[in-house]
Amino acid sequence: MLLPLADVGTRSDEILSQVERAVIGKREVLELVLLGILANGHILLEDVPGLAKTLLARSFAAATSLRFQRIQFTPDLMPSDVTGSSIFDQRTSDFSFRPGPVFANLLLADEINRAPPKTQAALLEAMQEDQVTVEGATHVLEQPFVVLATQNPIEYEGTYPLPEAQLDRFILRTGIGYPTRDDEWELLARRLERRADEVPIEPVVDGPGLVAMQAALEQVHVAESVGLYMVDLVAATRASARLQIGASPRGTLALLKLSRGRAALDGRDFVTPDDVKAVAVPALAHRLTLRPELWVQRIRGEDVVREALDTVPTPPAEPEP
Numbered sequence: 001m002l003l004p005l006a007d008v009g010t011r012s013d014e015i016l017s018q019v020e021r022a023v024i025g026k027r028e029v030l031e032l033v034l035l036g037i038l039a040n041g042h043i044l045l046e047d048v049p050g051l052a053k054t055l056l057a058r059s060f061a062a063a064t065s066l067r068f069q070r071i072q073f074t075p076d077l078m079p080s081d082v083t084g085s086s087i088f089d090q091r092t093s094d095f096s097f098r099p100g101p102v103f104a105n106l107l108l109a110d111e112i113n114r115a116p117p118k119t120q121a122a123l124l125e126a127m128q129e130d131q132v133t134v135e136g137a138t139h140v141l142e143q144p145f146v147v148l149a150t151q152n153p154i155e156y157e158g159t160y161p162l163p164e165a166q167l168d169r170f171i172l173r174t175g176i177g178y179p180t181r182d183d184e185w186e187l188l189a190r191r192l193e194r195r196a197d198e199v200p201i202e203p204v205v206d207g208p209g210l211v212a213m214q215a216a217l218e219q220v221h222v223a224e225s226v227g228l229y230m231v232d233l234v235a236a237t238r239a240s241a242r243l244q245i246g247a248s249p250r251g252t253l254a255l256l257k258l259s260r261g262r263a264a265l266d267g268r269d270f271v272t273p274d275d276v277k278a279v280a281v282p283a284l285a286h287r288l289t290l291r292p293e294l295w296v297q298r299i300r301g302e303d304v305v306r307e308a309l310d311t312v313p314t315p316p317a318e319p320e321p
Contacts, residue, residue, distance in 0.1 A: 002216050003212045005216055005219055005220065008038075008216045011213060012034060012264070014063075015060070015063045019056070022055055022058075023176075024183050024187050025183030026176055026177075029177075030056070032282055033056065033148070035172070035265070036258070037060065037210070039171055039254070039258050039260070040144065041257065042127050042146060042148070042149070042170050042171060043173075043174070044149050044150075044151070044172070044286065045174065046150070046151050046174070046175050047150075047152075047176045048154055049152060051176040052176060053110075054150070055199075057108040059199070062201035063202070064203070064204065064209075065206040067104045067207075068106050068107075069103075069108070071101050071107065071109055073113070073119070074115060075115065075116060075158065077119045078119060079119050079122035081100060082100050082101065082122040084098050084099040084103065084132070085098060085134065086098070086134065097137065100132075102126050103139075105144055105207055107145075108148050111152065113152075116160050120163075123166075124165070124169065126141060126145070128169055130143065143207070143211055144207060144211055144214065149170070153175075168248055168250055172258065172279070172282040173282055216264070217260045217261055217264055220271060222259070222271045223315075225315035226259075226276065226315060228315070230252055232313075233284070233305075234246070234249075234252045234255070236311060237304060237308055240307070240308070242290060242291060243288050244289045244291050245288065246287075246288060247284045248287060251284050254283040255283050255284070258279035259279055281302050285304070285305050286301060287301070288304055
């Protein structure tokens with residue numbers, strides 16, 4: 001039996017309220033991350049150090065009772081350090097598989113672009129197929145499985161940029177940004193009040209409960225006109241003269257999943273064009289490859305998506321299903 005959509009909205013608000021105890025003044029970003037989790041996708045957080053990216057991941061894991069693992073990506077990290085490896089057991093005179101940190105519900109891939117491509121690629125199968133293959137044996141990952149990766153967009157020395165194929169597997173990319181003056185004082189005031197660095201987070205749901213929330217999004221109706229609006233937005237990126245490569249059909253599916261989640265968070269069982277517009281930039285911008293000669297003009301993928309939002313006609317409102 002599917003979870004009622006009203007319960008999805010209620011539980012989502014409770015999860016966000018718990019996470020906001022630790023990450024202050026970033027409701028919009030937290031909603032985007034939760035949308036990525038509800039859409040059963042993976043999230044890329046791109047921002048400078050010290051803006052609570054790790055704290056955000058740990059807080060979501062605590063609020064949803066998910067098994068949390070963190071991998072610090074470094075140049076000497078090996079693929080087996082991510083997936084695990086077979087170890088010879090002298091007692092049984094046989095090899096046994098020792099799972100790596102990828103066998104978690106929420107995996108924080110910290111500074112993912114500091115590891116070489118071979119190690120980055122160790123996550124590809126897990127992110128796409130929810131399984132890991134080691135020495136010919138396939139190991140299925142427990143659901144839910146979410147990768148929350150971080151990278152520093154400022155310092156590129158000693159880094160290995162993620163290839164387009166791997167970027168495309170993140171359902172969205174977003175940043176956190178600096179807090180406002182009032183929010184930063186609130187952060188200090190709460191720290192003074194509790195007299196400890198650790199922020200207590202109460203669990204709202206467990207793993208099966210989160211899977212039920214993910215499945216409940218299938219009840220959200222998408223009208224043909226709204227679906228075609230998603231298709232036209234993605235097609236507009238492919239037709240842009242500024243791009244070498246536009247968004248793939250995986251980008252269209254990301255729009256669909258995130259828009260459904262956006263509607264559910266707002267307490268609706270149908271998607272509107274405004275839902276699509278709200279998630280279009282984080283869902284599509286990282287999937288675009290600019291023409292090399294335009295890099296010096298400081299044009300970004302976000303600019304191309306916003307241009308598409310301005311030029312693609314918005315479908316008229318339809319009666320509720």
